[in-house]
Amino acid sequence: MKITDVSVRRFGHTTHRHADSAGHAHPGPAHKVELALLTIATDDGSEGHCFSPVEIVRPHVIDKFVKKVLLGQDPFDRERLWQDLAHWQRGSAAQLTDRTLAIIDCALWDLAGRKLGIPVHKLIGSYRDKVPAYGSIMCGDELEGGLATPEDYGRFAETLVKRGYKGIKLHTWMPPVSWAPDVKMDIKACAAVREAVGPDIHLMLDAFHWYSRTEALELGRGLEKLGFAWIEEAMDEQSTASYTWLAENLDIPVLGPESAGGKHYNRAEWITSKACDILRTGVHDVGGISPALKTMHLAESFGMNCEVHGNGAPNLIITAVSKNVRWYERGLLHPFLEYDDGFEYLNTLADPMDENGFVHLSDKPGLGEDINFDFINDNLVD
Numbered sequence: 001m002k003i004t005d006v007s008v009r010r011f012g013h014t015t016h017r018h019a020d021s022a023g024h025a026h027p028g029p030a031h032k033v034e035l036a037l038l039t040i041a042t043d044d045g046s047e048g049h050c051f052s053p054v055e056i057v058r059p060h061v062i063d064k065f066v067k068k069v070l071l072g073q074d075p076f077d078r079e080r081l082w083q084d085l086a087h088w089q090r091g092s093a094a095q096l097t098d099r100t101l102a103i104i105d106c107a108l109w110d111l112a113g114r115k116l117g118i119p120v121h122k123l124i125g126s127y128r129d130k131v132p133a134y135g136s137i138m139c140g141d142e143l144e145g146g147l148a149t150p151e152d153y154g155r156f157a158e159t160l161v162k163r164g165y166k167g168i169k170l171h172t173w174m175p176p177v178s179w180a181p182d183v184k185m186d187i188k189a190c191a192a193v194r195e196a197v198g199p200d201i202h203l204m205l206d207a208f209h210w211y212s213r214t215e216a217l218e219l220g221r222g223l224e225k226l227g228f229a230w231i232e233e234a235m236d237e238q239s240t241a242s243y244t245w246l247a248e249n250l251d252i253p254v255l256g257p258e259s260a261g262g263k264h265y266n267r268a269e270w271i272t273s274k275a276c277d278i279l280r281t282g283v284h285d286v287g288g289i290s291p292a293l294k295t296m297h298l299a300e301s302f303g304m305n306c307e308v309h310g311n312g313a314p315n316l317i318i319t320a321v322s323k324n325v326r327w328y329e330r331g332l333l334h335p336f337l338e339y340d341d342g343f344e345y346l347n348t349l350a351d352p353m354d355e356n357g358f359v360h361l362s363d364k365p366g367l368g369e370d371i372n373f374d375f376i377n378d379n380l381v382d
């Protein structure tokens with residue numbers, strides 16, 4: 001079996017999600033955005049697919065790096081193909097990123113599952129077929145009745161508990177919100193949520209990513225009083241030493257790194273530097289399902305949980321194949337958006353959640369996404 005092609009379909013779809021100048025999502029009027037579907041094809045007609053931001057699988061990257069590594073190779077040689085792509089990164093002048101490696105790795109897993117007729121979480125070795133979800137709330141805003149005040153967060157948290165969530169994570173206000181960031185307002189929003197949902201719901205905070213050590217310490221101490229489960233990305237994750245200092249000075253578990261580079265290698269450094277109490281990984285953060293599994297196994301060897309960043313089928317799969325992952329991050333959520341409405345390019349939700357807050361794994365072969373190929377082919381953009 002040999003890989004004969006790597007192709008990309010760019011298509012338009014409608015969303016109410018808008019990115020602000022810092023890249024954080026907020027609700028807004030419906031608008032058209034582009035997405036890509038990458039496909040790896042083989043000589044026996046098998047295919048593997050993965051959705052991607054368009055720029056991550058742009059022609060330069062696919063032609064100059066991906067095709068050179070993949071074409072003619074056995075698609076089941078995922079580990080060797082991932083290692084070869086990773087080695088090209090150094091000479092790529094930062095053009096070949098972990099995000100592209102993630103898309104290729106996921107498409108290869110999808111191809112293997114589709115070829116063998118089994119879901120990827122079973123191919124890897126499943127630990128469970130449903131995963132508790134926490135509701136991951138969007139960053140705050142200045143929208144009337146949106147997420148503009150601590151009370152707005154409290155009201156929305158009540159709605160999420162009624163929907164079935166047993167855990168809720170806040171992202172509070174960040175620039176370009178005019179008065180943000182503000183530690184005291186962060187704590188007020190967290191206090192309003194704790195007051196609204198009571199003591200039994202697990203609460204977490206993912207804060208402004210660039211607080212100073214002393215600001216992060218003040219924030220962490222406030223969360224300790226509210227019984228929060230973890231504090232996340234309150235400082236720039238490029239400074240491991242800052243997190244070692246924070247973890248030494250706080251009782252609340254420090255979780256990370258999410259956005260710091262370095263794949264599973266850097267996450268090993270975070271553990272040995274005592275920079276986190278709970279490790280973090282994510283399919284798109286570390287270069288795919290394959291390195292994410294390595295990260296989770298690394299954490300397990302240190303008796304540490306490893307929480308997964310982000311929603312979607314690949315991240316859901318890795319939450320289901322390891323005992324030391326507690327949650328699936330379902331979001332991002334906002335009072336003005338109906339997350340369960342899904343997307344035009346999927347026939348069904350990739351992460352359906354029952355009334356008890358459990359997300360159920362798909363039993364479809366591959367990544368398990370119910371792709372609407374007709375919609376994609378009818379909405380191609382060149």
Ligand SMILES: O=C(O)[C@H](O)[C@@H](O)[C@@H](O)C(=O)NO
Pocket residue numbers: 023024025136171206258309310329
């Ligand atoms: O920075 C953001 O936009 C959000 O925090 C986003 O990355 C969210 O997915 C996250 O960090 N979850 O943990």
Ligand SMILES: [Mg+2]
Pocket residue numbers: 206232233258309
């Ligand atoms: Mg985060």
